[in-house]
Every structure is written in C-alpha cells, then in structure tokens.
Amino acid sequence: DGGITQSPKYLFRKEGQNVTLSCEQNLNHDAMYWYRQDPGQGLRLIYYSQIVNDFQKGDIAEGYSVSREKKESFPLTVTSAQKNPTAFYLCASRPTGDSPLHFGNGTRLTVT
Amino acid sequence: SQQGEEDPQALSIQEGENATMNCSYKTSINNLQWYRQNSGRGLVHLILIRSNEREKHSGRLRVTLDTSKKSSSLLITASRAADTASYFCATDGLDNNDMRFGAGTRLTVKP
Numbered sequence: 001d002g003g004i005t006q007s008p009k010y011l012f013r014k015e016g017q018n019v020t021l022s023c024e025q026n027l028n029h030d031a032m033y034w035y036r037q038d039p040g041q042g043l044r045l046i047y048y049s050q051i052v053n054d055f056q057k058g059d060i061a062e063g064y065s066v067s068r069e070k071k072e073s074f075p076l077t078v079t080s081a082q083k084n085p086t087a088f089y090l091c092a093s094r095p096t097g098d099s100p101l102h103f104g105n106g107t108r109l110t111v112t
Numbered sequence: 113s114q115q116g117e118e119d120p121q122a123l124s125i126q127e128g129e130n131a132t133m134n135c136s137y138k139t140s141i142n143n144l145q146w147y148r149q150n151s152g153r154g155l156v157h158l159i160l161i162r163s164n165e166r167e168k169h170s171g172r173l174r175v176t177l178d179t180s181k182k183s184s185s186l187l188i189t190a191s192r193a194a195d196t197a198s199y200f201c202a203t204d205g206l207d208n209n210d211m212r213f214g215a216g217t218r219l220t221v222k223p
Contacts, residue, residue: 042215090154097209098142103154
C-alpha cells in the first residue's frame with residue numbers, strides 16, 4: 001500500500017537538544033510539506049519542497065531545518081533555536097501543485 | 113500567517129441535522145480544499161473546488177466558492193455521529209507551490 005510514514009509517533013527530548021522527525025513516502029510524489037499544529041489550532045507551514053535538492057521556507061521556518069536528498073524522504077530537524085518546539089508535526093505530499101495533499105499520521109514532539 | 117479563517121470555531125448539532133462551516137481567505141487562489149481531521153490523526157482530503165467553479169458536490173458534502181468575497185462554505189447534510197471531527201479549509205496559491213490552512217471548525221454530532 002502506498003502512503004506516508006512518519007516516525008516515531010511520540011518523541012520526547014530535553015530542551016537544548018536537536019531532534020529529527022522522519023517522513024517517508026512511497027507515492028512517487030514530487031512535492032512534500034511540513035506543518036506544525038498546536039492544540040486546538042490550525043496547521044502552520046514550516047517548509048515545503050517541490051523537487052529533490054530544493055526547498056522553501058514556509059511561514060514559521062525559524063528554528064527548523066530540512067533536507068530533500070531523495071524524492072521519497074523529507075526529514076525535519078527541530079533545532080535548539082526553536083523557542084516552543086512542543087507540538088504535533090504533520091508531513092504531507094502531493095504529485096504536483098493543484099492536487100490534494102496526502103498526510104502522514106503525525107509525530108507528537110514533547111520537549112521538557 | 114494562516115490564509116483561511118473558519119467560522120464557527122465550534123459547532124454542535126444533533127444527528128440528522130445539517131452542518132454548515134464557512135471559510136474566508138485573503139489572497140487570490142487556484143483552488144480551495146476541505147480536509148477532515150480526527151483527533152490526533154493526519155488530515156484526510158474531502159473535496160477540491162477550483163477558482164472557476166462555484167459549487168461542487170460529493171456524497172453528503174456540498175461546497176461553494178465565491179471568489180469575489182474570498183469565501184467558501186462546506187455543507188454536510190444528514191450528519192452522523194461519525195462526522196464528529198475538525199474540518200479545515202486550505203488554499204492553493206496562484207503558484208501552486210504552497211498550501212495554507214485555516215484554524216478549523218470543531219464539529220460535534222450528538223447521537
């Protein structure tokens with residue numbers, strides 16, 4: 001079955017540590033996205049990538065970094081510079097623009 | 113910044129009633145999409161309406177789009193308890209590169 005896999009489902013880290021969230025898709029989609037969701041809130045765009053080796057900042061990129069070395073993978077690193085990293089992180093992909101997004105089931109990150 | 117704003121923030125209805133959610137956005141778009149999210153899960157795509165369309169149907173869902181008012185509505189008819197979820201609108205900008213979401217409407221359907 002094709003889909004998007006985010007791992008792990010729950011992640012706990014100490015303040016000051018960098019942490020990398022995994023996102024893998026086997027849908028052969030070109031575009032991939034990272035969103036952050038806080039309790040009771042909508043999704044805010046962190047980074048997106050239209051093709052391999054290229055990505056753009058979204059609305060809240062500060063304190064985050066990404067890479068797109070392979071078409072199927074778009075890992076997100078939450079750095080120690082991110083002031084409030086505790087949140088629910090969602091990865092999504094789609095074949096091209098003007099098509100629906102396919103979402104993973106998210107990673108809930110807790111930083112203490 | 114979030115592109116869309118949903119209204120109301122929360123809606124509680126009885127099973128069998130219709131539910132209407134509204135979305136307003138700020139910039140020109142290529143299409144507008146509605147998604148559903150069950151608690152703690154990823155989002156699931158419901159319906160896409162393009163900027164040159166005014167209305168679209170899919171099963172019990174009806175979506176309208178008014179580009180002059182920069183607004184859309186989602187109507188769920190004959191609601192069921194299983195429709196309980198959060199519903200989000202998302203807009204695809206003219207360059208089709210990014211998608212931005214509103215804050216969502218939390219729908220509760222009581223059996």
